[in-house]
């Protein structure tokens with residue numbers, strides 16, 4: 001949308017005022033008020049979008065807690081999209097932590113108690129017979145390009161929440177990726193919950209039933225995916241916060257059928273790859289030279305591991321088997337090693353260590369090999385946390401790592417902030433400012449021994465997924481390949497401040513994320529052309545121009561009433 005664009009709108013009276021897509025509140029001009037029959041519904045003065053943003057800021061300040069601010073922003077979104085996104089864009093760095101991690105975790109945990117108005121589509125297992133009808137009711141006549149869905153089994157680091165998250169993730173696509181909010185839908189796939197507190201809570205708004213698994217679950221998901229394929233064949237289908245037993249499995253199941261994307265697996269893998277590309281640029285080594293510990297081998301941990309492994313194979317020309325050996329994965333039962341037998345989840349094979357490997361021999365089969373044991377034995381150069389286990393990167397662990405490594409690369413990625421494996425200020429202090437750090441949620445800068453601020457990069461998938469998604473949509477690629485993702489990660493890394501100054505952040509600042517994600521989208525779309533996956537009738541040389549044109553901006557256009565116009 002741009003300010004001189006004219007829209008023909010078919011809604012009048014209450015209809016236009018209550019539509020968040022079209023509502024302008026006090027910014028409707030006198031002429032629009034007359035045409036749409038709302039002169040008597042609004043106070044006299046016509047405000048600019050600037051005035052409205054100033055008013056919103058005043059109102060926001062009256063809310064003391066971040067959770068209340070989140071609720072306030074949520075209701076603004078339900079009233080007026082242009083104002084919501086314009087206001088957020090103006091105060092992006094300040095407000096991302098309010099509408100996204102860490103506050104969104106608390107908002108989701110409180111979802112039923114804070115509930116005011118539903119947003120997006122709810123597909124619930126007991127209503128599966130009417131799924132097609134419900135789906136069509138919501139999407140019919142709409143030009144949807146993006147579907148964000150979640151079954152809410154593994155919300156951020158706070159586990160099973162029954163319902164939540166997809167609306168915040170969709171909003172970030174618009175805010176950072178520039179995707180028109182009218183072209184997105186967020187879908188809650190409610191298959192129950194195993195969260196006892198929610199099941200006991202009379203105000204819980206989801207389906208109060210234990211989480212359904214197995215064939216019934218698979219059929220339900222399949223029914224939904226087939227509807228997306230049938231009615232929205234060119235859309236990108238984004239999966240968010242599915243549980244570890246489903247995330248990778250579902251991705252693999254539909255990978256060849258539709259443009260599917262699992263954010264926790266691929267988005268986290270991509271942003272972490274970008275952070276490591278920068279970090280190895282600082283240490284003047286290769287990715288394939290690193291010894292990498294991944295602590296927490298769930299959806300994110302495995303997604304990161306696979307992404308890094310694939311990048312080693314593709315960019316550093318090493319064999320897959322050799323690249324696999326650069327990783328030591330640790331989960332609840334310690335290091336993933338063959339003698340864990342049945343305790344090992346399926347799909348981990350590539351990364352399970354043999355007990356008789358040189359570095360591990362000393363531990364023997366019986367012993368649970370702890371993080372500290374592995375750090376001592378392996379002397380890692382990279383330590384990544386996605387375990388939801390706060391404080392597990394202890395002073396001893398960090399100092400041990402720093403003994404063997406000039407610039408240890410430490411990425412405690414668990415969200416929200418309270419679950420971080422190590423507070424980045426502590427890691428900075430324990431390594432005398434040597435650690436190259438990035439976290440999953442935002443943290444203020446740490447102090448270097450020379451008194452300088454060290455900006456902690458926010459290694460959150462939101463720094464890249466809007467651009468990955470936009471790139472796929474822009475090129476209308478039917479699939480999102482690993483090489484398209486690597487191209488996006490490489491572009492993100494190329495924009496990192498640490499490339500110019502080794503004591504600067506490993507990733508671009510979230511304040512710059514809209515411009516950065518445009519670059520990511522361009523890289524992804526160009527790669528789609530190179531691979532022959534682009535499905536648009538124009539050429540690669542037009543990618544940037546088309547990306548700029550396709551970006552949605554939160555600006556009011558001019559409206560003209562037309563009974564045959566848009567709704």
Ligand SMILES: NC(=O)C1=CN([C@@H]2O[C@H](COP(=O)(O)OP(=O)(O)OC[C@H]3O[C@@H](n4cnc5c(N)ncnc54)[C@H](O)[C@@H]3O)[C@@H](O)[C@H]2O)C=CC1
Pocket residue numbers: 154155156157158241243244263264268271295296297298299300301330331332385386387388389392413414415416419439440441459460461462
């Ligand atoms: N920064 C980012 O962009 C992202 C961060 N995350 C964060 O990563 C964390 C994990 O998320 P998912 O992988 O989706 O969850 P998940 O539940 O799939 O994985 C967590 C894994 O950690 C293991 N674990 C739990 N306690 C542990 C302990 N004490 N020691 C070792 N392992 C332990 C679990 O057994 C599980 O395998 C969450 O906090 C999430 O918010 C996830 C996706 C993106």
Ligand SMILES: CC(=O)C(=O)O
Pocket residue numbers: 101155156157241263264415440460461462
């Ligand atoms: C950032 C994200 O996707 C997560 O923590 O689950």
Ligand SMILES: [Mg+2]
Pocket residue numbers: 156240241263264
């Ligand atoms: Mg997630």
